[in-house]
Amino acid sequence: MPSKARPRSRIQQKNREVILDAALEVFSLHGFRGATLDQIADVAGLSKPNLLYYFPSKEAVHKALLTGLLDTWLDPLRAMHPDGEPLAEILAYVRRKLDLARDYPRESRLFANEILQGAPRMREAIEGDLKSLVAEKAFVLTGWMDQGRIARVDPVHLIFSIWSLTQHYADFDVQVRAVLGPGHDPFAEAGGFLETLFSRLLKP
Amino acid sequence: MPSKARPRSRIQQKNREVILDAALEVFSLHGFRGATLDQIADVAGLSKPNLLYYFPSKEAVHKALLTGLLDTWLDPLRAMHPDGEPLAEILAYVRRKLDLARDYPRESRLFANEILQGAPRMREAIEGDLKSLVAEKAFVLTGWMDQGRIARVDPVHLIFSIWSLTQHYADFDVQVRAVLGPGHDPFAEAGGFLETLFSRLLKP
DNA sequence: GTCTATACTCTGATAGAC
């Protein structure tokens, strides 16, 4: 197992994780420019120079967070299998994406911040991995439509709509909860609503 | 006409507008903390002290932008009339909201930044005006469902879904265009897709 | 590995000449 890039002591591993968790907290709330090393060090419970002992710069911390984030974010879509029952596959994808937004809202907001700011640090990945995965899955969706197993809609905009609707509950959490008021479970309600929405949209 | 709050000369009026436009550009891209007066002054073509002659502080510029933004943002929903034909009213609302996202993407991103960051400067407005307007229109939607004129779904989440799907095309514009590639008109395509989506969702 | 001290730059805001 410990045959990773550079071997690190247990305490180094631990501190890197603590820092990245703190950085996720701060970057996801303020974006790259709005976040400060002071805040991150404070949340991590370390001194600022000590933080910079583990990462050479603010950029490096941010980059470490983004690396791998896109993969995690796209995994639910990768798992949509061409051989499954179409509607069930799509609804399962929606559910996985919504669960991801519920369980990792900070990651969702980090991503949203990055895109909102013009994706200066993710452009490549978006125009590469993301674009080609969407193309591949759009092809699968089109196949299902050709066979008449789901209704015909624009497959790429269908994927956009799934991203949009699920991530909204993480990114606009404050607004959603303010409007719903107390005593609601936004994600539970969203689960039912989205299942209805996509079932009706795609019924052949 | 010139019976506004404080009378301002033509040049003052003009400069305030130039500054607010520049500030919208910068704030919408970097959020409040990430934006700097230097950038804003630069885009506005003014010196930083001159900018601060028109607005007392960075906060004041930001506040001036947010004031009225929520109203503009909610106007399309206000215009959804209880006495109209239900599906047509809803589709017209979707269209107005999408047009707003297309024509004022910077405003959309300014709003998104504010919510993403926990709405520190809009909480009140969201828990007040926005919440009560949603409650009012959810009541209208529920009435239509009770009469069997549209299918029954959660009315508040229906409104969320309209916000989410329309604003996505402004806020995630970079990603949308990267995935679609050249030769596409995202907003035109979205118009058709969303009309289909909401028609099928709400057909009684 | 972690801290204090500090260098140096950026940022918001003010003073004062014109």
Place this chain on the structure above:
DNA sequence: GTCTATCAGAGTATAGAC
């Protein structure tokens, strides 16, 4: 009304003691 000069504080990053 607009500019140059400047201040105080925050921000990133480094040096060097322990």
